[in-house]
Amino acid sequence: MPTYGGNVLALAGGVGGAKLALGLTRLLSPEQLTIVVNTGDDETFHGLHVSPDLDTMLYTLSGISNPETGWGLAGESFNALEMLARYGADTWFNLGDRDLATHIRRTQLLGEGATLSQVTSELCNRLGVAHSIVPMSDDPVRTFLETDSGNLSMQEYFVKLRSEPSVRSVAYRGWEDATPSTEFDRALAEATLLVLCPSNPLLSTGPILALPGVRRRVANREGCLRIAVSPIVGGEAVRGPAAKIMTELGHEATCIGVARMYADFCDIMVIDEQDAGLASAIGGLGLRAVIAPTVMNSEADKVALAKLILEM
Amino acid sequence: MPTYGGNVLALAGGVGGAKLALGLTRLLSPEQLTIVVNTGDDETFHGLHVSPDLDTMLYTLSGISNPETGWGLAGESFNALEMLARYGADTWFNLGDRDLATHIRRTQLLGEGATLSQVTSELCNRLGVAHSIVPMSDDPVRTFLETDSGNLSMQEYFVKLRSEPSVRSVAYRGWEDATPSTEFDRALAEATLLVLCPSNPLLSTGPILALPGVRRRVANREGCLRIAVSPIVGGEAVRGPAAKIMTELGHEATCIGVARMYADFCDIMVIDEQDAGLASAIGGLGLRAVIAPTVMNSEADKVALAKLILEM
Numbered sequence: 001m002p003t004y005g006g007n008v009l010a011l012a013g014g015v016g017g018a019k020l021a022l023g024l025t026r027l028l029s030p031e032q033l034t035i036v037v038n039t040g041d042d043e044t045f046h047g048l049h050v051s052p053d054l055d056t057m058l059y060t061l062s063g064i065s066n067p068e069t070g071w072g073l074a075g076e077s078f079n080a081l082e083m084l085a086r087y088g089a090d091t092w093f094n095l096g097d098r099d100l101a102t103h104i105r106r107t108q109l110l111g112e113g114a115t116l117s118q119v120t121s122e123l124c125n126r127l128g129v130a131h132s133i134v135p136m137s138d139d140p141v142r143t144f145l146e147t148d149s150g151n152l153s154m155q156e157y158f159v160k161l162r163s164e165p166s167v168r169s170v171a172y173r174g175w176e177d178a179t180p181s182t183e184f185d186r187a188l189a190e191a192t193l194l195v196l197c198p199s200n201p202l203l204s205t206g207p208i209l210a211l212p213g214v215r216r217r218v219a220n221r222e223g224c225l226r227i228a229v230s231p232i233v234g235g236e237a238v239r240g241p242a243a244k245i246m247t248e249l250g251h252e253a254t255c256i257g258v259a260r261m262y263a264d265f266c267d268i269m270v271i272d273e274q275d276a277g278l279a280s281a282i283g284g285l286g287l288r289a290v291i292a293p294t295v296m297n298s299e300a301d302k303v304a305l306a307k308l309i310l311e312m
Numbered sequence: 313m314p315t316y317g318g319n320v321l322a323l324a325g326g327v328g329g330a331k332l333a334l335g336l337t338r339l340l341s342p343e344q345l346t347i348v349v350n351t352g353d354d355e356t357f358h359g360l361h362v363s364p365d366l367d368t369m370l371y372t373l374s375g376i377s378n379p380e381t382g383w384g385l386a387g388e389s390f391n392a393l394e395m396l397a398r399y400g401a402d403t404w405f406n407l408g409d410r411d412l413a414t415h416i417r418r419t420q421l422l423g424e425g426a427t428l429s430q431v432t433s434e435l436c437n438r439l440g441v442a443h444s445i446v447p448m449s450d451d452p453v454r455t456f457l458e459t460d461s462g463n464l465s466m467q468e469y470f471v472k473l474r475s476e477p478s479v480r481s482v483a484y485r486g487w488e489d490a491t492p493s494t495e496f497d498r499a500l501a502e503a504t505l506l507v508l509c510p511s512n513p514l515l516s517t518g519p520i521l522a523l524p525g526v527r528r529r530v531a532n533r534e535g536c537l538r539i540a541v542s543p544i545v546g547g548e549a550v551r552g553p554a555a556k557i558m559t560e561l562g563h564e565a566t567c568i569g570v571a572r573m574y575a576d577f578c579d580i581m582v583i584d585e586q587d588a589g590l591a592s593a594i595g596g597l598g599l600r601a602v603i604a605p606t607v608m609n610s611e612a613d614k615v616a617l618a619k620l621i622l623e624m
Binding site: 048083 | 358
């Protein structure tokens with residue numbers, strides 16, 4: 001008996017999003033689920049197009065990701081990067097040898113005229129991922145952070161400077177001229193359940209929701225339940241700089257702060273058991289709070305959270 | 313006391329050429345020696361610009377080449393290539409992880425507008441190669457072989473089909489519109505000694521000599537001794553398909569056949585001790601034959617042959 005009978009659209013960033021997405025793939029058929037992934041973090045390294053969030057999703061769903069880090073590949077070697085460093089290349093962004101193959105292949109196919117959606121679909125097929133991983137857009141949108149160390153790309157901020165600079169504002173460059181990818185557009189029209197994975201609301205789901213028309217379409221869509229999972233637990237991000245940046249930008253670094261950012265279109269906010277005391281405040285924002293264990297370590301955790309969401 | 317007081321221009325292809333070039337670098341200062349390398353074998357793999365002969369020279373002179381094969385790097389891993397194969401890429405051309413870094417870096421710098429000469433110089437500097445390795449041209453020239461298995465690029469013929477097809481003709485595509493690189497041009501004007509390394513006369517030195525004006529300038533240059541080392545010893549190529557292709561194209565697959573191809577501009581032909589009996593026939597072509605051990609295994613062999621040439 002299927003857990004859920006409708007069409008699910010999941011919006012996700014990197015590691016946290018990939019965990020819940022993995023859970024969803026275990027419960028839904030490929031026809032039922034579309035996983036739309038942030039590409040605001042994409043960046044060119046060594047002339048190669050790197051899509052960190054798409055790759056994290058690809059590696060997670062194909063079962064080859066590094067379980068220690070959440071990103072990159074298990075058992076990875078770094079010989080090419082070491083050689084690139086000898087050649088004087090900037091190698092602060094860690095690229096393993098097998099990971100490089102992904103970027104080489106992607107760059108080659110893009111250079112031959114394929115869209116990022118087509119490339120992603122091809123990479124998924126080759127690695128045996130049956131569910132659709134879809135870039136939010138085939139147009140370039142790039143997240144930049146205005147900080148006390150200058151204007152930084154997402155990877156410069158997050159990887160090179162280890163999220164240390166204080167953030168003043170976030171911009172999604174190119175969003176005005178970008179359109180949702182064809183599959184994202186289709187999923188937006190057909191979804192009966194929208195899931196905002198526990199990803200950074202400013203840096204991961206933010207760029208996706210900023211695409212022209214997306215936020216409005218999500219808000220206006222009839223017959224679609226919209227559920228967000230808070231990436232902030234007990235006042236801290238489960239992973240990454242979400243809480244720090246929210247604070248710096250004047251948001252409350254709790255699930256309430258996240259709920260405020262989603263309140264205009266979201267029906268349900270899943271918050272962690274640790275934050276049970278904040279449920280009523282979320283109710284005050286017009287959202288229903290559901291309390292659940294949201295920190296996913298094992299595969300069982302991921303499937304359990306996905307199941308809970310699908311059964312709402 | 314220096315072995316030689318003039319300016320040396322060496323023309324070379326891959327492994328054989330790199331051996332003698334290494335010997336020359338041990339005896340000449342960087343100011344005295346220019347090593348011009350065939351780029352007719354260059355090919356794009358996975359969207360990356362690969363220059364097999366330049367790389368063999370670079371790796372040999374920087375001391376990181378694989379001593380077993382002569383090409384590629386010592387202690388190389390092939391993890392990226394394995395992953396590229398999973399992505400459905402054609403991986404008949406063996407590219408190691410560290411070798412890939414060379415192609416990634418080269419492709420990036422070329423994409424940023426650098427010439428192949430500039431890129432090569434940069435790679436040399438980074439790997440501590442003091443002597444000048446110079447591509448024959450910054451323009452694309454590509455060697456193609458018309459065979460009984462179709463028209464093949466050099467790498468398709470040599471690597472993919474293991475030199476098995478029968479060759480009917482060889483063409484250096486693009487040679488008419490190519491000019492010698494600036495450093496090659498300068499070396500041509502200043503050389504007091506030209507050394508044709510023991511490389512395939514049709515596939516390695518052939519494309520270099522085919523560049524507009526090169527053969528004529530070499531032939532007409534006053535005060536420049538021109539010495540070739542035969543890559544054919546005892547009727548066989550020391551390495552590679554030179555003898556096979558020479559036979560298929562109607563040349564005699566001996567040092568005499570090589571001498572005939574160089575007779576219009578060459579002064580001295582160095583032939584192996586095994587071929588001592590062919591010296592007089594070479595004399596009959598108007599070249600002086602010098603008999604020497606030409607098969608270079610150890611570094612001592614390479615330096616000894618280089619020394620013998622410089623002392624002529």
